[in-house]
Amino acid sequence: MTASDYDSVRPPEPAGRRRRGGKGGRGPRPDGARPGGGDGAREAAMVPDAEFTSYYGRPVVKPVPWGPGIAAYLFLGGVAGGSAVLGAGAQLSGQLILRRNCRLAALGAVSIGAVALVEDLGRPERFVNMLRVIKLTSPMSLGSWILTAFSGGAAVAGAAEADRITGQRLPLGPLRRVLRAVEGPAGLEAAAFGPLLAVYTAVLLADTSTPTWNHAHDELPFVFVSSASLASAGLAMVTTPVAEAAPARRLAVLGVVGDLVATQVMHRRMDPVVAETLHDARPGTMLRLSEALAVAGGIGTLLGGRRRGIAAASGLALLAASALTRFGIFEAGIRSAKDPRYTIEPQKRRLAARRAAGVTDDSITTGG
């Protein structure tokens, strides 16, 4: 308590905001922001300011040491998976230009994505250790196998298209006949792994102690497949003449609808304190922009998708929307791990809720 003459003219402290002084082990929030979006960018969240103690404001869980390459891979893996699915559809329905463009897109995206993945490893020269074991409890292990299986099919199908574009100038020799024979099955094989490639990254993020990702574990798979669908369809709309791009337009619209719904559900169901990381600061801006671009791209596709210029512009908007979704969720997770508040508050709340419900035997802290 201070004893200043001016205390009497101070405005009263808002209820529930008062914090007792002299508490050891409680640090200021690292970003200096008040809870509830005190940066002025958003209205304050309507959640009571829970009692929050931490060890000098230091993180409880460690942020994952992943760079932007991993966020880029989340996006590119989605584009690759979706493109392979579109390519297989075009293969079955005999739309050759769409097939070619989607197969090449799948190969290109998965190649760049894989390089980004390997480059982010602490020991890139040991990347092949990913294939030492098949481990069902490790989404990264399963994902490595999915990526490998997908890349095989995508590489064969893509090589066949590249050979056709270059007028059979690839030095294939007698292998050309083999390539022609297996490109169809390879395209279908890649498509079979395409949705898995698009979705496993959601489980990879959710199966961590990073608060934002873990709290979204029910909805993140739906957000990611929707984002992958609209991005790959958007890319096909950019590369393919409108006459052959009708399936891509439909997939784009379905993807936008799925993305908007899944994202809304994710925001609503998430712990209100953790959800701050999706609303505030840079990730919040990215996710809002992503939503706007997805809506714009979807409307453009619906209304002007049969005009080449509008289709291409809508496709670009959808690609950007998907990239922003992935980078936004990626950065929100890192941010949630760096602030102990997002680990401690939801945990205290769920512990208190279980105790209130009469479950008192599963706490890590015991009286004896």
Add this chain to the structure above:
Amino acid sequence: MPQLAGPTDPAADARWPDVKPRKGFFTDTSICIGCKACEVACKEWNHNPRDGDLDLLGSSYDNTGALGASTWRHVAFIEQKRDRIEQAQQTGRALVNLGMPGLGPPVPAARSSAESMAAESMPPSIPTSTPVETTPPDTDEFRWLMSSDVCKHCTHAGCLDVCPTGALFRTEFGTVVVQADVCNGCGTCVAGCPFGVIERRTDGTAAPKTKRGERKGEQPEVPNLGVAQKCTLCYDRLIDDETPACAKTCPTTSIKFGDHTDMVTQAKDRVAELHAQGRTEARLYGANELDGVGGTGSVFLLLDEPEVYGLPPDPRVPTADLPRMFRQAGLAAAGMATAAALAFLGGRR
């Protein structure tokens, strides 16, 4: 697939043919003096390089900061005033009143400050017939909390579950160890750990230092760069029937080492003893096999809420929810395939 949650013997669950008794620590923070000998012994035995630039963190006597790739023991230091002490006693008493498993009779109320004042004002040289006064000679006005944190060696270890290479493995002693020559530094385990223990080792060159005193003294080359590193519970020493370096060096026996069952028994006896002395703020952390990680191999006796020490109040191994995540992912992937099929079934226009 191994068991994902709930009580189990981790070494047997990992299908070791010759399961040894599970080993673990019991860190009794009520007798820790914050000397950091454990930090030093750990660094020395495990050849762990220096963390950071010998900077003072400016928050307390703890200038180590946190557990990390090169810091496998970390002594937390907290100074508290009276209101926090009273609050800790209340939260501790609430835990006892919850009727947690394995609890004794209700504890007596906290000793009054008048009593303790009387005990302290008594000249120590006068021999008395009553038993030696064992209550700590603190004041009720403030206290120092010191606690040596370490890897929890969880029954269900988040880091181990998500490791894609098999570099992390469960030893025959039920502990969790990284094989540095297998790890490719993917970093998934760092996010998997609910306690923020494991970390990928860097040499600190990612962010060039421009501050004064840039390299304080010659440093040996950093081993195991770019791979995940954490406490091994001195696996090499365990194999030779030796005590881990930190427990061996601890001058107050705050860090105890032994069979996990013995450690839990000792912890429960000790917390009962402290409660009998009226120190209701004492509580155990990690001694309950029904918790979110199936119980920890390293058990702690704390004198305040876990988050005060930087520990999570209700950790849950993320892999416990993995079947549910796989189900959601399967639904989502099927939805994507269906959407694509619908897109093509709609025709070419």
